[in-house]
Amino acid sequence: MRWTRYPLSTMKETPAEAEIVSHRLMLRAGLIRRLAAGIYTWTTFGLLTLRKVEAIIREEMDRAGAFEVLMPAVQPAELWQESGRWAEYGPELLRFTDRGERAFVIGPTHEEVITDLVRRELQSYRQLPVNFYQIQTKFRDEVRPRFGVMRGREFIMKDAYSFHIDEASLAEGYEQMRVAYTRMFTRMGLTFRAVRADSGAIGGSASEEFQVLADSGEDAIAFSDVGDYAANLEMAEALAPAAPRAPARAALQRAETPNVRTIAALTKFLAVPAAQCAKTLLVEGASGGVVALVLRGDHELNAVKAQKLPGVASPLRMASPDAVLAASGAEPGYVGPVGLACPVIADRSAAALADFVCGANARDTHFTGVNWGRDLPEPEVADLRNVVAGDPSPSGQGTLSIARGIEVGHIFQLGRKYSDAMNCAVLDEAGRSTNLYMGCYGIGVTRVVAAAIEQNHDDRGIIWPEPIAPFQVVLVPINIARSQRVRETADRLYDELTRAGIEVLLDDRDARPGAKFADAELLGIPHRIVVGERGLDAGKLEYRHRRAEASEDCPLDDALGFLRARLAPR
RNA sequence: CGGGGCAUGGCGCAGUCUGGUAGCGCAUCUGCUUUGGGAGCAGAGGGUCGCAGGUUCGAAUCCUGCUGCCCCGACCA
Numbered sequence: 001m002r003w004t005r006y007p008l009s010t011m012k013e014t015p016a017e018a019e020i021v022s023h024r025l026m027l028r029a030g031l032i033r034r035l036a037a038g039i040y041t042w043t044t045f046g047l048l049t050l051r052k053v054e055a056i057i058r059e060e061m062d063r064a065g066a067f068e069v070l071m072p073a074v075q076p077a078e079l080w081q082e083s084g085r086w087a088e089y090g091p092e093l094l095r096f097t098d099r100g101e102r103a104f105v106i107g108p109t110h111e112e113v114i115t116d117l118v119r120r121e122l123q124s125y126r127q128l129p130v131n132f133y134q135i136q137t138k139f140r141d142e143v144r145p146r147f148g149v150m151r152g153r154e155f156i157m158k159d160a161y162s163f164h165i166d167e168a169s170l171a172e173g174y175e176q177m178r179v180a181y182t183r184m185f186t187r188m189g190l191t192f193r194a195v196r197a198d199s200g201a202i203g204g205s206a207s208e209e210f211q212v213l214a215d216s217g218e219d220a221i222a223f224s225d226v227g228d229y230a231a232n233l234e235m236a237e238a239l240a241p242a243a244p245r246a247p248a249r250a251a252l253q254r255a256e257t258p259n260v261r262t263i264a265a266l267t268k269f270l271a272v273p274a275a276q277c278a279k280t281l282l283v284e285g286a287s288g289g290v291v292a293l294v295l296r297g298d299h300e301l302n303a304v305k306a307q308k309l310p311g312v313a314s315p316l317r318m319a320s321p322d323a324v325l326a327a328s329g330a331e332p333g334y335v336g337p338v339g340l341a342c343p344v345i346a347d348r349s350a351a352a353l354a355d356f357v358c359g360a361n362a363r364d365t366h367f368t369g370v371n372w373g374r375d376l377p378e379p380e381v382a383d384l385r386n387v388v389a390g391d392p393s394p395s396g397q398g399t400l401s402i403a404r405g406i407e408v409g410h411i412f413q414l415g416r417k418y419s420d421a422m423n424c425a426v427l428d429e430a431g432r433s434t435n436l437y438m439g440c441y442g443i444g445v446t447r448v449v450a451a452a453i454e455q456n457h458d459d460r461g462i463i464w465p466e467p468i469a470p471f472q473v474v475l476v477p478i479n480i481a482r483s484q485r486v487r488e489t490a491d492r493l494y495d496e497l498t499r500a501g502i503e504v505l506l507d508d509r510d511a512r513p514g515a516k517f518a519d520a521e522l523l524g525i526p527h528r529i530v531v532g533e534r535g536l537d538a539g540k541l542e543y544r545h546r547r548a549e550a551s552e553d554c555p556l557d558d559a560l561g562f563l564r565a566r567l568a569p570r
Numbered sequence: 571c572g573g574g575g576c577a578u579g580g581c582g583c584a585g586u587c588u589g590g591u592a593g594c595g596c597a598u599c600u601g602c603u604u605u606g607g608g609a610g611c612a613g614a615g616g617g618u619c620g621c622a623g624g625u626u627c628g629a630a631u632c633c634u635g636c637u638g639c640c641c642c643g644a645c646c647a
Binding site: 005009011013014015016019027036108143151156157158159209210267407408444445479505509511513515516532 | 571581582596597604605606607608609623631639642643644646
């Protein structure tokens with residue numbers, strides 16, 4: 001493509017609304033333009049990448065044996081009333097009526113429509129299992145759309161729904177999707193993890209999120225350096241320390257600690273490591289009263305784990321300062337498990353402490369040399385904390401790292417929720433009507449593009465992973481208006497590379513070199529060839545990969561061969 | 571939904587407090603010069619100042635209402 005004939009406009013300045021890198025770069029590079037809150041136009045240029053992502057998804061879904069369909073964006077309310085979600089779904093569901101006052105929704109997802117289709121079309125277990133997918137525009141009236149296309153209201157999603165005669169078949173279908181997703185994101189050149197997720201309200205036995213790793217991600221995930229264990233931080237189990245608790249050596253002593261209310265202050269004041277301190281949090285109990293949760297000083301409470309404990313109120317609520325005073329006799333900052341009347345639950349690591357430091361339940365006082373079993377009863381033990389980097393993996397292999405991720409895909413075993421509600425059944429081998437088991441599998445297609453940028457950029461612009469780059473090569477002729485030699489060489493190269501099937505953007509604008517370089521870097525095209533008088537004199541072109549620090553020479557008479565050796569196979 | 575903020579040419583902003591000719595940078599167009607890291611000079615085009623009322627001789631500016639958008643907290647692809 002010749003730049004001067006292409007509807008592409010870049011921006012030097014960033015629109016004020018753009019908060020995160022991918023949003024800024026997508027606007028500056030001209031991939032998207034905003035129409036309304038959370039609603040964007042994809043430009044001709046932006047579509048190049050979007051279509052590549054879609055193509056990879058299609059190929060892998062087809063390879064996995066799924067069948068593409070295209071369902072309507074507009075759906076009748078009756079289906080949603082039948083599934084029960086008309087009432088369950090909140091204001092995120094965009095509802096409207098047509099001229100005949102009939103109620104409709106704009107689909108945020110398509111379980112109802114596909115279930116309706118399948119119950120009409122399939123009659124026999126012989127037609128199963130089957131998986132239908134589509135790539136289609138969805139609408140969710142998000143409370144707070146933000147970050148451009150990352151959390152838009154209108155977005156493109158690949159959603160797939162599989163149907164099975166029994167749970168074993170569902171598990172197989174689910175596993176096939178897991179494999180397909182892994183192939184897709186690998187092919188897109190993204191660094192990602194399949195993460196165990198809380199199957200949550202939807203229910204079902206299994207659920208995994210596919211998270212693209214990026215520092216700006218909204219989700220924290222823990223993953224092992226050995227094997228493929230990965231889980232949401234809330235879900236990752238913190239194992240008990242491998243070593244048994246050390247024997248008590250120190251004597252229980254009372255220490256004056258005026259105005260020392262935090263672990264940080266305590267470690268300084270008494271010159272003890274945080275890992276030798278116990279912090280005691282009082283939370284509301286399930287049936288009134290309070291419960292003491294004891295953690296090591298260097299650990300954080302995991303609210304999801306805590307509120308799952310039978311004695312603890314769910315959702316988790318911290319006890320009020322008054323309740324803390326009433327239960328412990330001290331204000332927050334001096335609470336400790338010694339002599340507490342309320343139930344005490346210790347994190348596995350805290351329970352393994354010996355000779356530890358904790359609050360003495362009296363103002364300006366702590367205990368040192370505290371030991372479970374000797375100075376206070378052995379506590380109830382539970383997993384209460386967030387895992388931290390370096391913890392052993394719950395899989396038993398390797399140690400954990402913590403990273404941030406962007407959720408780009410989610411696969412679920414739904415079970416029979418929709419087939420029961422909507423009476424979606426076939427006849428089984430015995431001729432009995434049987435409701436089907438369902439799986440559902442989503443990918444945020446538009447979000448994938450944003451996530452790819454979040455993961456792959458520098459301060460100059462985007463750095464596209466090659467498989468989803470809008471162009472493979474950018475040709476930058478220097479001083480094209482003056483030098484006929486440069487122009488002719490660039491034209492010839494452009495024709496040659498294009499004929500060879502390479503996607504080339506020729507920057508044939510009469511612009512200064514600096515402006516062209518800056519734009520090429522902003523657009524993030526992986527391979528750059530510079531044509532200039534300087535090089536031509538020496539029979540050379542100049543090549544540089546978008547990630548490379550420096551340029552290298554490229555032979556003028558074999559640019560094609562030179563490039564082919566560097567382009568990713570398609 | 572609760573809290574805060576913004577709305578002035580395509581983009582980024584000043585002007586609003588203290589009413590009086592609508593301005594700056596970038597971008598765009600023309601000409602000349604320039605050409606290896608976002609050029610210089612000269613000129614040009616482009617704005618119902620979010621919308622509707624009101625106050626006033628006069629409103630971007632003051633008052634009222636509305637709308638749109640952005641940012642901070644509970645979900646999701």
